[in-house]
Amino acid sequence: MLNLNDLRFFVQAVDCGGFTAAGRRLGAPKTTVSKRVAELETALGARLIHRTSRSFTLTEVGRDFYDHARAALIEAETAEAMVRRRQAEPSGTLRLTASVPTAQLYLADHLPALAEAYPKLHLVVEVTDRFVDLVQEGFDIALRSHFAPLPDSQLLQRPLAREDIVLIAAPAYLEKHGTPQWPQDLAVHAGLLTGPGATTWRLGGGDADEAVEVTPRPRMLADESVVLLKAAAAGLGITCLPEAMCRDELARGAVVRVLPGWTAGSVTTTLLMPHRRGQLPAVRAVVDFLCARLAR
Template sequence: MQDLNDLAWFVQVIDHGGFAAAGRALDQPKSKLSRRIAQLEERLGVRLIQRTTRQFAVTEVGLTFYQHCKAMLIEAEAAEQAVETLRSEPRGSVKLTCPVTLLHAHIGPMLARFMVRYPGVNLQLEATNRRVDVVGEGVDVAIRVRPRPIEDSDLVMRVLADRGHRLVASPRLVERQGQPQVPSALSDWPGLSLGAGKHQHKWQLTGPEGARAEIYFTPRLVTTDMLALREAAIAGVGVVQLPLLMVRDQLAAGELVVVLDEWQPRREVIHAVFASRRGLLPSGQGAGGFSQRRVSADGRGLAFATIPAAARCACPGSDYRRSAAR
């Protein structure tokens, strides 16, 4: 049976760059560490460390073995902290980012309720539409909205909900232009577009029996602010693609109407991403857990909960997976 202490001591020796430094950190005699690593090498039948009086070098086999031992220690600490999480109240600080419109329309009130429920948690929230570097900027949890497919990376992702979109316009504009019967008719309509910079603007639609259509247009207004797009659409400036959760009330009030109801834009995925624990000790690192209740097509029913690993590190369940982009 392998003595797991030997594996932990081996990691410490590599991390500290030698037996003497590791011995001081562990309060263990240098000779004891050297003897235990030698016994470990004998059991494995390989040389893990090349050592002389003047040189300390990790062999290629030793480096591979070190990486696996390090991962084992990380998972062991995560398991211990997961148990602590289950029996204690969340507390600590979380650095969070969220798209501006999603924050105003949905996430903001949810965060407020969360903070009332968990007074020991402090949030540092950045409302931004830019693509955040989760690892480089030290962000614990980033809420994102992306169309499928979501590209892979080393981040951990939790899907929160799908978000449906519709093409909408003011009743006055529809009356003036005439309700279009086919997607190509929209090419003559004034359009509004979400984005920045110079690029082609188009609506990608899926219709009956999976039919697809792309309509290119020259927008009268281009902005990164969905609220500005909604107000322009209500004023009759043009037709715009917006999330259902943003126009639900305006549709009910008759300020906007759906254009080409049988043809719908691509759905998007609301998801949370955070740094992988692999290679990072949970202590001092941020991680987030998000939970779902029943989620309707427009995103209502999305529930939020997060536990900072700086205080208590939640262990990911089976519904976590490595994905999403930095």
């Protein structure tokens, strides 16, 4: 019978791309990781990793063994968590990641309630706009907001929310420059845009059977939604943002909808998780909590 801890050392070494990085993640010396992997190879009678001073690559049998070893570890975690679930509420560490706007819009208001609902759950939230590989970096859940469908992957996907992208401007701006009545009117208006490659808005709705493309006069370029929202509220021009992001400003009249029968597409927020992680009670509890909250 193989030592389950040896499987853990092996999987972490592969996930981290080497013994040194794996040792840092496991809190163990590099020599310990290397020794445990070597003992695993001896027990199996097979070389799993080709390693030199400059390279670290899996053998063919090593690749196959990694898939099964990783699955076995998750199954072991699931079995342990099942017992713990019967004895107590969800507990342990759960790692979650989201981009800055997604975290601000969909997580910030709900994380305190989540922490209160599950006091034995240790939440580790990484907010970053870089691409995060859930499997390689050991995350349990990711929230991603996207305009186009996400590509097929080995990750479980669960849509949480869909928001129209609406046009907004400050009442003072419209009083000074006039209120557009048709999408074509936007050509003479100041546009607050997300970047030099996004100067054209594709609008749908109204009585049009097809989308209408319009190009406002660039007034400001910013790749951050809050910056665009503040600029619009200050009267600099018209911008397009997810409706939920400007809901408070719309409610208090700082901005108003422009061409309310039209939208610039939509943004979908999807929860993703590695397939087997979704079986863990703590992960299921957080998923169910976020789905219930965001469905409101």
